Amino acid sequence: MKRRIYGTLVVLALAGAACGGGDDEGDGAETAEATAEATAEATDDAATAEATDTAATAEATGEGLTIALGSEPTSLDPHTVDDGGERAINDNIYETLLARDENGDLIPGLAADLPTQVDATTWEFTLREGVTFHDGTPFNADAVVASVDRIVRLVAETKTQNDGFFGSLTGATKVDDVTVQITTAEQDGVLPARMYWLKITAPGTESSDDLSEAPNGTGPFKFVERVTGSNIDLAANADYWGGAPSIGSVRFEFAEESATRLAGLSSGKYDLITNLAPQDTGQAPQVLTAQGQEHPNFILDVDEGITSDPNVRLALNLAVDKDAIVETLFGGFAVVDAGQHLSPSILGHNPDLTPFPYDPDEAKRLIEEAGVAGETIQLVGQAGRWLKDKELIEATASYWQEAGLNVQVESLEFGAYLDVLFDRENRADAIFVSSSNDILDPDRQLSTYYQAGGIGSSNSDQALSDLIDQGRQELDAAARDAIYQEAVKIAYDGAYFVWTVNNEDVYGASERLVWTPRVDSKLLVKDMSLS
Amino acid sequence: MSATEPVDELSATQFEEHKALEAEEAIQGRPFELSAVRGGLLGKFANDKLAFVAIGWLVMIVFVAIFASWIAPYGQSQGTLGDADKSPVWNGGSWDHIFGTTPQGYDILSRLIHGARTSLVIGIAVVLAAGLFGVVIGLISGYKGGRTDRLLMGWVDVQVSFPGLLMALLLLMVLRGSVQTVILVLAINGWMVYARMTRGVVLSMKERPFVEAAEIIGARPRRVIMTHVLPNLVSPLATLATLEFARIVLAEAALSFLGLGIQFPQTSWGTDAAQGGQFINRNPWPAIYPGLALTITVLAVNIVAAWLRVAFDPQEREKRHAATVIAGAKQL
């Protein structure tokens, strides 16, 4: 009797599992436990099978490692999405014409040398020879033309989130098999940096809308398999032109919470985790850092409202204890921002600018002097998108409150937040944003946040705007540097933003992993090894 | 569903009532703790002491919540990073921050006090709103019968089978999380159980001779409801409302954890436990205090719910008595 009731209940438990699971899994499991076990084992088997595959394909049978990312790639297409998860994986599968060295300087990648300029809008690249795609297709000028044509088309059809990087491209022409010319709409000093960002796909891809199913690049790792939600597996490319990597295979997994990634690192499941939260660094076997490009800051409305008074903007800067933010929120894994969006590794960084000091008394005095004490300042932000965003907004709000203002924080869902950020008519008094610079070129950040009319800009400074235009068209690096240094100084002097910190990229790693993180935040497994 | 073949008189009534109740709660996945009392969990004075402690705790929480602004040494989001991560007073900290401070520099004690207010306000408001609406629908449905009844109960059936949490998340995405919207969303999600229960009581009342008699002699429906139905609703409603309250407090915490609940500068135990949870590896206390406050309060409510049922329901008391007797007999 007892058994019968148990039996019935097991059947009931199953009914649930089978109803939905039956269609897509197609396995007629007999008990709930069997279902769970069978599937789990199937995953296991698959893993072993892959491992064997890997060993078979990679002649250098290096060990495998597992990396946990904060988010799953939204696609594996190298051109359509702008997404950290996609980059972490595709940076290992695909390559670009130019790369960056450990200092962030451009060096040849798939190109044999740095490009030369043919005329104001044409750049010529000589290509590396003897490189093949993973499917055996040779890499040549056709591949570059296909990649450029594809991105130009995707931008025109708004099918890519990367149009900010490639909007200036107009096309590419093949000169011979190893020479290709890339053209831009107008004089474009950023083009070499753009070619550091454009992943090269095989000839014939120009008309494809979706390359996510079978990634095929020239990089040190080949795509093996994707199990949606669970993992993406890559195997070493033994024929890689730069030499076979020492890591034989790599599996990427995804865990949203830092504590969960850390847990997997501690338990030995992961060898490397990205975005280790500052509070979790004490628990990680190994902490690796690099000075990143992330500059969380507050955009102030320079033109209207209480922030139109330069003294108020200065006061808002003085009121914030940047050192406390570095120490408390970022656990020391950040430096105080030197009053500009540009990291030292970027062209245009102005070394003469120093952070605004923390001077709460002076801030209070300035607020009172301006006659705005007790008035309301609107602070718009959103939580959960960037490292410590919620905490930074709350902390800053507290500091401004102490300085004598009535801070009204609006913590919005991302969509609503974007609506505020994009609203050109009514600029909010202060908008929190974490500005990053993926391609390591100053134009990206300045045209977005500094230049009047830019997507996140709240000023109408014509002189500043002209400088940024000028910098974009200037081709000489030294001259560009000077122009941008002047530009960031204007914004600094006028306190157009409240700068906080420049936080580091923080990784947690197992004891056995040997790797130095890069200033461009790329997660290149070929540089990693296991001790 | 109905029992057609009672084994004997006693088990027949027991079966029906029991089933009706179980079904009501089960339908919502409600806690079943009220059954805990059957058979005499609280049959002994020792156990009533547990209820006593629980009530004591709840009284304290309510007091704290009402006078939060006066009691709390600091505002709910007051404090800068300079004050962050202070130890509690018994661990080398100062009396300025008895429980220490959070990684954000907020006074933990003050956060707990303000959080109590938010959690209680949400719990009570949802219970009142959902309860009122549900009871009215249940009264109409049970009293009118016929087509109205079928229509209203159809509505209840449909909404009950609706994936409730998903609906709450979607609504909060539209409305943006705040105390008011969380109340609204949870109330929309939770009125059905009251409607079903009220209807059940009305139906069982309708068949009682004295109600029938009252109707025959021409008493108006409202009068019948006021004099006969409502008093009989009080005890099951009290129990149900208490259990619902416990559920709502936990639901609010879950919504806040998912980032769609209460937003800064407002705070609740749920938001604090979730935020503190991110620091659990470095300093677990900012998570553990609100987490424990939640657990103990919900536990206390559950215990009180169990006790209420016994206290309110003479039949239960009798059953408990019988059970104690049997339990005693067994021991012999």
Next chain:
Amino acid sequence: MATFLVRRLLQGVIVVVAAAIFVFVATRAVGDPVDFILPLSASEEQRENLRVELGFDRPMSEQFVDYAGDVARLDFGESTYLNDDALTVVFDYLPKTLQLVGFGMLISLVTSVPLGVLASRKPGGRLDKILTTASLTGLSMPQFFLGQVLVAVFITRLTWFDPGPGPWHKNLVLPAICMALPAVGRLAMTVRSAMIEELNSQYVKVARAKGMPARRVSGVHALRNAGIPFVTLYGWELIRALAGYTVVVETVFAWPGLGFVLIQGIKERDFYLVQASVFVVAVLVVVISIVIDLVYKALDPRVQLS
């Protein structure tokens, strides 16, 4: 029986249709996903173009007619967040939720029945009190809090288990326990009270009077009848778990189930993904609740399905 099935199926269809309508209204009330699809730097013109392309510029009624037609053909469109067919994405993630729920429900089954029976042996006794208090505590704890503590203790510190997907003994046990714990509390309480009630009933007394050993009485008669409310609750726990309540556990343990991806969909304004998953969940819930009623009927012949 047949009329019952027809009625329940009809009701199920209403539920699914209501869910589909609700999700349409809710998503449209939020705005549109255009800002999420396009890069930050896209111009207002580009945004407008995409809006037109996706049909978000058209009157709501027109959009709804289209939507209704698509749903009827089970075409939920392309997920704007995960860039794949929305229904495919749902079925990619659903198995993980089913594993979690299946294993969790198995745990609650094999633990709650013995616990409840044990507690009912001596109502009010010490063991009863301990078990009852433990059950109440289990169901009074916020699930995310419990999960975070489990991760910190058993994975980070003790390293007994792993987060994320993987073999069941390393990765599934802990989230399943976290998911099952509140249910175990409720179920054990049900078993306990039902057992006590049955043990007090006339026929058990008669059986005992006839000289049947107490153990047998408990095993044979009481447990069988106690099974009925248990099945009701068990079924509803199952439905509850499938109806999205796994989202918290999935997030804490990085278990890639449907709840996890749904919350992403909501945060990224991925209407198509949200519509597809709510639809699938609603169908699941409806089907399972009908199955439960049938099981119920099989278990208790006195129940008439009408």
